[in-house]
Amino acid sequence: MFYNKLEYLTELTKYLNLTELLGATLDIYYSSWLSWLFTPLIVVSLLPGIIIIMFYITSSLLYIYKLHRRRLLDAYDKDIWDAGRKVVSAMWDALGWIWHGYEIHGIENIPSGGALLVYYHGALPIDFYYICSHILLYEGRLINPVGDRFLFKIPGWSSLLEAFGVIPGTVQSCATLLRKGNLLAIAPGGVYEAQLGDHNYEVLWRQRLGFAKVAIEAKVPIIPIFTRNIREAFRSFNICQSFWHWLYQKTHLPLAPIYGGFPVKLTTFIGSAIPYDESHTPESLVKLVTQNMNEMIANHQPKPGNILRAIKERFTLHKKN
Incomplete structure (x- = not known):
């Protein structure tokens, strides 16, 4: 027992x-x-948050700079934002180099005078921030972007928009800026292309004529710009696209969620100038620029886009397209 x-x-x-x-x-x-x-999920959500934080850091730095600009006026003969722009541009240029191995080809295609830069709008146009920063730092030229009106209603961004010359832009105001020899940038697809585009890289300009009217009015060339893998860096949530299309039509706001921040290789290609031609109508010029943009996408972007392939490009040697 x-x-x-x-x-x-x-x-x-x-x-x-x-x-x-x-x-x-x-x-x-x-x-x-x-x-x-x-x-x-943590990795995918991390960089978008960092990008937003960088926006607010950028705006805060410029706001502080603006408050103390009177003490610095004796040191700078240019406009009051010059030094502040270069500081924050250096931050963005460094982010592009470290995270995306960013490269830009075709800067020589930008003329010394006024020109209208027309670019393809990714889900988040981080490539455009890199373009502006790079050209400001290395070429000493400011690109004035035409921004959607909702940008001017975001709290805390006023210093950022003022410093980098972002304008809502009418045809007349844009043409006046270009006649003075400045660079102006427009994404004809705007928020619509950002939200409803996908990795097939279809140009969604919906026959917008505004940018063509600006170029004709100012008698300046148009420079098409496209960035390889921009749709792989960030993507919009395209499931139930009909719903997001309906929501955009109702609000004209970027309400479709964006995910990404992937360390993909980003390479910007600046195309050859489309010179001013008095025989062009806005319709014919839009058709010509759209054709040029589609050719650039076909030449430089494998379709459909693939995130893993784009990440592989970031960390391997590859031939320049």
């Missing part, structure tokens, strides 16, 4: 030890599974 109880206790002890061991093992595997499951 005594031995039976002893054997029972021994077996029970073994069972409990085995249960504890099994439980610990399951905990390890469960923790590993949770890490595997949620790590991509």
Whole structure:
């Protein structure tokens, strides 16, 4: 009787030890599974948050600079934003080089006088921030972007928009700026292209004529610009696209979620100038620029876009397209 109880206790002890061991093992595997499951979500959501934070840091730095500009006027003979722009441009240029291995080709195609830069709008046009920063730092020229009106309603961004010359832009005001020899940038697709475009890189300009009217009015060339893999860096949430299309038509706001921040290779190509021709109508000029943009996409962008392929390009040597 005594031995039976002893054997029972021994077996029970073994069972409990085995249960504890099994439980610990399951905990390890469960923790590993949770890490595997949620790590991509953390990585994907990290950089968009960093980008937003950088916007507010940029705007805050420029606001502080603006407050103290009177003390710096003796040191700068140019406009009051010159030094502030270069500081924040250096930040963005560094981010492009570190995270995306950013390159830009065709700067020589931008004339010394006024020109209208027309670019393809990614889900988040981070490439355009890199373009503006690079050209300001290395060419000493400011690109004035035409921004959607909702940008001017975002709290805390006024200094940022003022410093970098972002304008809502009428045809007359844009043409006046160009006649003075400045660079002006427009994304004809705007928020619509950003939200509803996808990795097939279809140009969604909806026959907008405004940019063509500006170029004709100012008698300046148009420079098409496209960035390889921009749709792989950030993507808009395209499931239920009909719903997002309906929502955009109702609000004209970028309400479709954006995800990404992937360390893909970004390479900007600045195309040959489309010179001013008095025989062009706005319709014919839009058709010509759209054709040029589609040719640039066909020449430089594998379709459909692929995130893993674009990341591989970032970390491997590849031929310039």
